Amino acid sequence: MRRRVWILVLAAPVVAAAVLLVSGARGFAASAEQAQASNVEVKIDNFSFGPTTLTVAAGTTVTWTNRDDIPHTVVSDDKVFKSKVLDTDEKFSYTFTRPGTYGYFCSIHPKMTGKVVVQ
Amino acid sequence: MTKKVKDEILHDHNQDGIDRRGFLKCMAWAGTGALCVMQGGVLKSYSLSRLSDLGPSAAAAGELSFVQISDSHMGFNKPANPDVAGTLKAAVDKINALSNAPEFLLHTGDISHLSKPEEFDTVDQILKATRKEVFFVPGEHDVLNDDGAQFRERYGKGAKGAGWYSFEKKGVHFIGLVNVMNLKAGGLGTLGHEQLEWLEDDVKHLKSSTPIVVFAHIPLWTVYPDWGWGTDDSAQALAYLKKFGSVTVLNGHIHQTMQKVEGNVTFHTAASTAFPQPQPGKADSPGPMKVPAEQLRSVLGITDVNYVRGQQALAVVDSSLA
Numbered sequence: 001m002r003r004r005v006w007i008l009v010l011a012a013p014v015v016a017a018a019v020l021l022v023s024g025a026r027g028f029a030a031s032a033e034q035a036q037a038s039n040v041e042v043k044i045d046n047f048s049f050g051p052t053t054l055t056v057a058a059g060t061t062v063t064w065t066n067r068d069d070i071p072h073t074v075v076s077d078d079k080v081f082k083s084k085v086l087d088t089d090e091k092f093s094y095t096f097t098r099p100g101t102y103g104y105f106c107s108i109h110p111k112m113t114g115k116v117v118v119q
Numbered sequence: 120m121t122k123k124v125k126d127e128i129l130h131d132h133n134q135d136g137i138d139r140r141g142f143l144k145c146m147a148w149a150g151t152g153a154l155c156v157m158q159g160g161v162l163k164s165y166s167l168s169r170l171s172d173l174g175p176s177a178a179a180a181g182e183l184s185f186v187q188i189s190d191s192h193m194g195f196n197k198p199a200n201p202d203v204a205g206t207l208k209a210a211v212d213k214i215n216a217l218s219n220a221p222e223f224l225l226h227t228g229d230i231s232h233l234s235k236p237e238e239f240d241t242v243d244q245i246l247k248a249t250r251k252e253v254f255f256v257p258g259e260h261d262v263l264n265d266d267g268a269q270f271r272e273r274y275g276k277g278a279k280g281a282g283w284y285s286f287e288k289k290g291v292h293f294i295g296l297v298n299v300m301n302l303k304a305g306g307l308g309t310l311g312h313e314q315l316e317w318l319e320d321d322v323k324h325l326k327s328s329t330p331i332v333v334f335a336h337i338p339l340w341t342v343y344p345d346w347g348w349g350t351d352d353s354a355q356a357l358a359y360l361k362k363f364g365s366v367t368v369l370n371g372h373i374h375q376t377m378q379k380v381e382g383n384v385t386f387h388t389a390a391s392t393a394f395p396q397p398q399p400g401k402a403d404s405p406g407p408m409k410v411p412a413e414q415l416r417s418v419l420g421i422t423d424v425n426y427v428r429g430q431q432a433l434a435v436v437d438s439s440l441a
Binding site for chain 2: 068085088104110113
C-alpha cells in the first residue's frame with residue numbers, strides 16, 4: 001500500500017515536470033519563431049540608413065548594424081531611444097511597442113536621417 | 120614645382136586686392152605646397168621650393184608663425200590608413216623641420232576617432248615631440264558619449280561653455296569656437312546662442328586693425344551642405360567680425376585643403392593627418408577615401424601660417440606629408 005503511494009507521490013512531480021517541460025519547450029519554440037518574424041535589420045553604410053523609411057508592426061525589434069568604415073549613432077529625434085557610438089560591425093536594437101512615426105538621425109553626422117513607422 | 124609666377128590684378132571688383140583669375144590660379148596650387156601672398160594689393164604665388172626668393176617683407180620671415188594640424192582621428196584603423204599614429208608622427212617631423220619654427224600649434228579637432236582616453240593620450244604623447252604649446256577645439260569625434268566632458272577636462276581649462284575661448288599672441292587675436300555640439304537632425308554644424316553672445320562681447324572692444332584668427336572644426340562657410348559641410352549660424356559670427364581689416368578662419372573636418380576669400384575674410388580648411396576624403400559631390404558619401412599606399416602621405420598635410428605686421432592677410436601655406 002505504502003509503496004504505491006510512494007510511486008504515486010514520486011510520479012506526480014515527475015509527470016508534472018515533464019508536462020511543464022513540454023509546454024515550456026513549445027512556448028520557447030513559439031517565441032523563437034515570433035522573435036525571428038519581428039526582428040528587422042537596418043543597415044548603416046555609406047553615411048546612410050538602409051532602408052531610410054522602415055515600416056513595422058508594434059512589438060517589432062529593430063536592429064541597426066553599422067557596416068560603414070566610420071562610427072555612427074542612432075538617436076531618436078524625440079529622445080525615445082539613443083545608441084552608444086557604433087563602430088564598424090557594432091549593433092543597436094530597440095523594440096517598438098507603441099504605434100507612431102519615429103524619426104531618428106546620426107548625432108555625429110546629422111545629415112543622416114531615417115524613420116521607423118510603427119503600425 | 121619650380122616656376123615662379125607673378126599675377127597682377129586685372130579687375131579688382133570687390134576692392135579686396137584679389138581678382139578671380141589670380142585667385143583661381145592660386146587655388147590650383149594650394150594643395151601642392153604653394154605660398155599665396157598678398158603684398159600691396161598684388162596677389163603673388165611662389166612655390167615652396169623657391170621660398171628663398173622671397174624678400175624680407177615676405178611671409179616666410181613673418182612676425183608670428185604657427186601651424187595648424189587637424190583630424191588626427193587617433194584610433195582609426197581601417198584600410199584608408201591603418202597607421203594614423205605613424206602619419207601624425209610624420210606631421211610632427213615636418214613641423215620640426217620647418218626653417219621658420221612655429222610658436223605654437225592649433226589643432227582644429229577630431230583629435231581622437233572614438234573619444235577614447237587612450238586615443239587622446241596617444242595624440243598628446245606624439246605632439247609632445249614638437250615641444251610647442253597646442254591649442255585645441257573639438258571635432259564631433261571628440262565629444263561622443265559624454266557631451267564633451269572629457270575634452271573640456273583635457274583641453275578646455277579656462278574655456279567657456281562647450282569649450283570656446285580666445286587668446287592673444289603678438290597682437291593677433293585668436294578665437295577658438297565649438298560648432299560640433301547639439302547637432303540637430305538634418306542639420307549642419309552649429310555655434311548656438313550662448314557662444315555667439317560670448318563672441319560678440321569678446322571682440323567688442325578690439326581695434327578694427329587687430330588681426331583676427333578664428334579656428335573651429337566644421338567649416339564656417341558652406342562648402343557642401345549635402346554632406347553637412349557648413350555651420351548654420353556662422354553668418355551671425357562673421358557679422359560680429361565685419362569691422363576687422365583682417366580675419367582668417369581656419370577649419371578642418373573635410374580632410375582636404377580648400378580656401379575662399381570674401382572681402383576681408385580668408386577661409387581655409389586643412390588636410391587631415393589621418394586620411395583624405397573625397398571632393399564635394401565626387402563620391403556617394405564623405406567617408407574615408409582610399410588611395411594607393413604610396414600616395415597616402417601626399418594627400419595628408421599640415422598648414423603653416425605667417426603673419427607680417429602691415430600685411431592685410433595672413434599667409435597660409437599647405438604642405439603635404441610626402
